[in-house]
Amino acid sequence: MxxxxxxxxxxxxxxxxxxxxxxxxxxxxxxxxxxxxxxxxxxxxxxxxxxxxxxxxxxxxxxxxxxxxxxxxxxxxxxxxxxxxxxxxxxxxxxxxxxxxxxxxxxxxxxxxxxxxxxxxxxxxxxxxxxxxxxxxxxxxxxxxxxxxxxxxxxxxxxxxxxxxxxxxxxxxxxxxxxxxxxxxxxxxxxxxxxxxxxxxxxxxxxxxxxxxxxxxxxxxxxxxxxFVQFYPYRIYSPKRADIFPDLFDHGAVLRNEKGERFMDCAKYPMKELENRDVVARAEFAEKEVRLDLSGCDKAYLERECPNIARMARDNPDKPLLIRPVAHFFxxxxxxxxxxxxxxxxxxxxxxxxxxxxxxxxxxxxxxxxxxxxxxxxxxxxxxxxxxxxxxxxxxxxxxRVLSTYPELGTDPLRDLRDDLRETMQKDASVIRTKEGMEQALGEIDKIKAALCERRPASLAKWNELRNMLLTAEGVTRAALERKESLGAHCRAD
Ligand SMILES: Cc1cc2nc3c(=O)[nH]c(=O)nc-3n(C[C@H](O)[C@H](O)[C@H](O)COP(=O)(O)OP(=O)(O)OC[C@H]3O[C@@H](n4cnc5c(N)ncnc54)[C@H](O)[C@@H]3O)c2cc1C
Known part of the structure; x- marks a missing residue:
């Protein structure tokens, strides 16, 4: 550089x-x-x-x-x-x-x-x-x-x-x-x-x-x-974004797949939607689509404790409230x-x-x-x-010393590199991980790092943020590759 x-x-x-x-x-x-x-x-x-x-x-x-x-x-x-x-x-x-x-x-x-x-x-x-x-x-x-x-x-x-x-x-x-x-x-x-x-x-x-x-x-x-990255399984991403307080499932809300099945209602999940977060996240990850069903929910509780979700459901009567697991806590x-x-x-x-x-x-x-x-x-x-x-x-x-490592400025917004990194991590190093996926992720991270060295960023702030995200993503992926057994929030499928 x-x-x-x-x-x-x-x-x-x-x-x-x-x-x-x-x-x-x-x-x-x-x-x-x-x-x-x-x-x-x-x-x-x-x-x-x-x-x-x-x-x-x-x-x-x-x-x-x-x-x-x-x-x-x-x-x-x-x-x-x-x-x-x-x-x-x-x-x-x-x-x-x-x-x-x-x-x-x-x-x-x-x-x-x-x-x-x-x-x-x-x-x-x-x-x-x-x-x-x-x-x-x-x-x-x-x-x-x-x-x-x-x-x-x-x-x-x-x-x-x-x-x-x-x-x-x-x-x-x-x-x-x-x-x-x-x-x-x-x-x-x-x-x-x-x-x-x-x-x-x-x-x-x-x-x-x-x-x-x-x-x-x-x-x-x-x-x-x-x-060890925790994925939160209770995030609505459409029609708007909102997090659900798990208590809602104690008050009648349930999760359903696109066929309308309550997929957490089986012997494998005795606590149903209130299983540990990582268990619910993995179950959701395996479904094509996950919907929040509020039809049996205690309406007074919903209005009092989750007014944003009550409003979202009211304002969008014809749209399903779609849920997916999201990166939540490191x-x-x-x-x-x-x-x-x-x-x-x-x-x-x-x-x-x-x-x-x-x-x-x-x-x-x-x-x-x-x-x-x-x-x-x-x-x-x-x-x-x-x-x-x-x-x-x-x-x-x-x-x-530190400033000697900073790049020349130019006009590149670096947005594509940031998006590539985030999609790569989502696909290959998130809820369920494999050796093959993580090796691919590391290869992609290396490419993005090399591209970042070649580019002339429009903003030092964006460059700084991206180099931090890259270093963190690499740290997560290397540690996850190293840990071959599933443990806590870290799940290996191989
Ligand atoms: C949706 C959601 C719900 C949650 N609910 C709960 C809950 O109910 N109970 C619970 O225990 N935990 C909950 N958590 C986790 C908890 O909120 C966080 O772990 C906790 O708030 C972290 O606090 P913090 O001060 O360490 O970091 P943050 O609150 O994330 O603050 C980080 C601060 O650092 C600043 N910052 C970042 N980079 C730089 C930089 N380079 N220079 C200067 N400033 C910088 C940011 O702008 C921000 O002000 C939840 C998390 C999420 C996402």
Whole structure:
């Protein structure tokens, strides 16, 4: 690749610089600010209005310290991870979830305790007051940030690379509009979410493109468990897009194939549509078409809890509500530690960008709890690290090294390469995987990488996003090829 010399401006130095404006980012900002640090959030989109935290269905699962309940949660959490979790971290998480939920509620946010009917049991969780929409919570947390004069929020800033020197984080290189900026910082918290958009069909918001995995990998961090991608089986994609809360199937909704058969109603699936997500996703994957049938559904429940779906059905009486499994959650990522540190000194990580907590599959409702439990820890520890550190961050040499790898600009929108990558991953590395398919996918990824080196991108932001998606897709596919047995959300057909 031809090299070029970009110029950049240098922004102010932060004690704690947070990459990502989802729930993990905002919650870690609150904790760092409470510890007295000068905090800056850089968000590619809009802090509190972007990322999967906004579209989440607002289930924050936890277990109170009551006889049997916590043990049951621990057992179910570990069973879901199929032995691939870091046991110490899983136990830590289960033990800290209830207190973290109580602290979250103590912020005076619009949350209430509820119970979830699942597999014949009733389980506690914290949720936004009706309707269950993550954006109600993220908006409230975003408003909380305004109460702290030591938090600065910069939206529309894409972090492209983490700058390191001698194994220590020094700051980041970011794009703001067409302008390059270096932001020096004493500590960084990486929390830019997962990577659903490496697949053509996803429930994720458009800004979730694997940037965190790729940035971590580029600064030498290993990633763990990247083959474990959860596919959500309850996504309506036509006539409009919407996610269904699985509770709906407890209130009379059913899935049917194009012949009208309720294909989950057989001895193989005792829990019917409420089988584990990966089981339902695989059953759907085998059908030509899957429809949501609301004819037997409790109408009052539907109107109250899923007003968007009730409206969609009302507005389109002649159109079937079509469903397909979509890339939903990445269990893998930057190895999570209980103190949220990483192998790069001064770099912390929390939220979906981390891996190891959920193992091979995630128990529903535990990702939002994770952002809160570990967001608080990352923020506090990063602030303490910054307070104890007298060194001034040194960014110039690292910025020069990184910029020498950036391409000449031209006019190419790169859209075809992005589409090719997403379709390839969907076809060959999604719900059901084979050696042959994944080898084809890797071949295609190599071709797209080679093409990206030849092209002159119209926008550095698009180029950066695509290189991140490629690195993430390659990581997922290589890990999936390596793992020959089916486990959790990873299913091998060969
Ligand atoms: C439809 C849906 C429903 C869900 N429902 C639930 C649920 O009910 N319960 C549950 O536990 N989990 C749920 N999840 C999962 C959960 O929402 C996510 O795992 C969680 O919100 C991740 O939070 P996060 O802060 O780590 O990342 P996100 O909320 O995804 O935020 C990532 C942030 O990083 C920013 N960003 C990305 N790249 C960059 C960059 N290069 N530079 C700067 N900023 C960047 C993004 O703009 C965004 O602000 C759901 C997920 C989806 C998709």
């Amino acid at each position: 031809e090299t070029t010399s970009f110029t950049y401006k240098t922004g102010p130095c932060s004690d704690v610089l947070i990459i990502g404006g989802g729930l993990a980012g905002m919650y870690s900002a609150l904790a760092a600010a409470e510890s007295g640090a000068a905090v800056r959030i850089l968000c590619k989109s809009k802090t509190g209005g972007s990322g999967n935290s906004v579209v989440a269905m607002s289930v924050h699962r936890f277990a109170p310290d009551a006889p049997g309940l916590r043990e049951d949660y621990r057992r179910r959490f570990l069973a879901s991870g199929a032995g691939q979790q870091d046991a110490e971290i899983a136990a830590f998480f289960v033990d800290h979830a209830a207190a973290a939920m109580e602290r979250l509620r103590g912020l005076g946010l619009p949350l209430e305790y509820r119970t979830l009917s699942e597999n014949g049991g009733e389980y506690p969780y914290l949720a936004c007051c009706s309707p269950k929409q993550g954006r109600i919570l993220t908006k409230a947390v975003r408003e909380k940030l305004n109460e702290y004069p030591n938090i600065t929020v910069e939206d529309g800033v894409t972090v492209c690379d983490i700058l390191t020197e001698n194994g220590r984080a020094q700051g980041v290189l970011a794009l703001c509009g067409g302008e390059m900026r270096v932001y020096p910082a004493k500590t960084l918290i990486l929390c830019c979410g997962g990577a659903g958009n490496v697949y053509a069909a996803t429930s994720n918001t458009h800004d979730v493109t694997g940037d965190g995995y790729a940035m971590a990998a580029r600064c030498g961090l290993p990633l763990r468990g990247m083959e 269990m893998g990522g930057v190895p999570l530690r209980t103190d949220c540190s990483t192998d790069v000194a001064g770099l912390y990580a929390c939220g979906e960008v981390t891996g190891g907590l959920h193992g091979a599959n995630r128990l529903a409702g535990s990702a939002l709890t994770e952002t809160v439990v570990f967001g608080a820890i990352a923020g506090k520890n990063a602030a303490e690290y910054a307070a104890a550190d007298a060194d001034t961050p040194e960014t110039a040499a690292a910025a020069g």
